[in-house]
Amino acid sequence: MTDTYRLMSHKGADIYIKRDDLIPFSFGGNKVRIVERAMRDMAEKGCDAVIGYGSRTSNLNRVLAHMAAHRGIPCTIIMKEDKAPGMPMNERFVRESGASVVMCRPDSIRTGVEQEMSRLRELGRRPYYIYGSSLGTGNETVLMDAYRDAYEEICAYEEREGIHFTHIFLASGTGMTQAGLLAGSALKGDGRQITGISVARTRERGTEVIGSALRAYLSERGFDGSLPEIIFRDEYVGEGYGAGNRELSELCRHMLSAYGLPLDPIYTGKAFLGMLKEIERKGIDTPVLFLHTGGLPGVFDAAYGDMLS
Amino acid sequence: MTDTYRLMSHKGADIYIKRDDLIPFSFGGNKVRIVERAMRDMAEKGCDAVIGYGSRTSNLNRVLAHMAAHRGIPCTIIMKEDKAPGMPMNERFVRESGASVVMCRPDSIRTGVEQEMSRLRELGRRPYYIYGSSLGTGNETVLMDAYRDAYEEICAYEEREGIHFTHIFLASGTGMTQAGLLAGSALKGDGRQITGISVARTRERGTEVIGSALRAYLSERGFDGSLPEIIFRDEYVGEGYGAGNRELSELCRHMLSAYGLPLDPIYTGKAFLGMLKEIERKGIDTPVLFLHTGGLPGVFDAAYGDMLS
Incomplete structure (x- = not known):
């Protein structure tokens, strides 16, 4: 359970924030909950080595490498090559953790995962790929459990404080965090709007992936109600994953100075900006919740990037 | 109240940690509690502008600048010049916050503070210097209240969990955090050892300053018991404030990778290393508490410093 509190008001909406960035492991964030779930599943399946995948700025990579080191589990990170200068x-942190790092071109991730699975099997290991098959699918419903639990925390907060959030906003990348929240909401049947602000994907792709994971999750649990609306906004992606702009940097700076709140321009900054604009666009004047999904190292990457440019 | 949990064991001692680095404002740390106290005192005294002082890596400067921006209070930071390359x-963060920054040579801090006080008074302001007089003294007992409160939280945790920490370890700079804890312990009469690991000062100077503040604080409260022992270890300062070494950097890297715990080489890393050595030296085999006093930006300064060197 992480801190939740009223942060500010904006155009009549009271904005509350749930600080999952303060989860006390490896700079926190949603990936701590998600990796914990994956590790539990890994143990249940009798596996003894873990493989992760992500970009060089991936928070999942970092958390997975640290949690594997903490538990003494061999870890390989398949890292997507890019041409960005410097080292995020x-x-x-991944490289310092003792994890093996395999750099892969964006078009050869599947091969990279398969080769690493084979290599580990030849060493007598039972490897576990955090996303499931080498296509990166199959494990969605395991990972979603993490934010179905977090959804319960949100409901418990509302009950305790006598408040109701009409909307929840969050950064949405692969969408598993949003899908977990949606599953929680569907099972409660509370019909609230859970808006993912895309950090990379198009609306079509994001909605499809989340919808498919959500249907699988709910079907496993015998759910026969109506599916909640999947709101995945891609207007705030800007130039794409990792790309920032002046409005975004200014917002991140302002929120840190004036509210002591760290936001990074890759994930949470985009989501926060998207939330403010959605509040304006829709004229929301009720309490809403921003889920801070972490990504602290990106706050410092941005600061150093500015300094070096 | 921040997270406290069992972190690890070391040579028979169970090490617990209180994560004040996760206080949800401006990257957290002990300075958030201290600045909140100072701001309350400032309001009670009818002042309407605030002046802080510290080095370029000072966490107090950052927190003060952010909290002043949050509350709309004009803020000046008197910053001690040094010749270190780059910008910590x-x-x-101070410069981006909108605070006025006045750089001062180490031998002209007092003049810098006095000039700024005069300038603000001429503008019709009632300025408040966070350390008291322009000599930097007089406000100790106000600031100490912050960690007398935190001491109560520690005792509440012990009672709830049925545990007793024989020792508390923390980084000690100006010593006000340690003095606050000592005041809490004295008023409870629980006789536990509270060990400050110096990040800069000699044992003589540190002990003197803490002793004087502690006596003033207790005397204001009519305390007539015996003073607790002031333990201020200066063996772990290394080459001085801000200077690191290989053993220290290795420890910081290890604690992040293997325990997900960020430590910086200026403050908390030194304190953690000192604690481990004190446990070995004294053969401590009981539960002890490490107070994590924050300093997260220094973790990233260290990482970038390594990369650039």
């Missing part, structure tokens, strides 16, 4: 903090 | 994260 998350890549650095 | 904390200096950067």
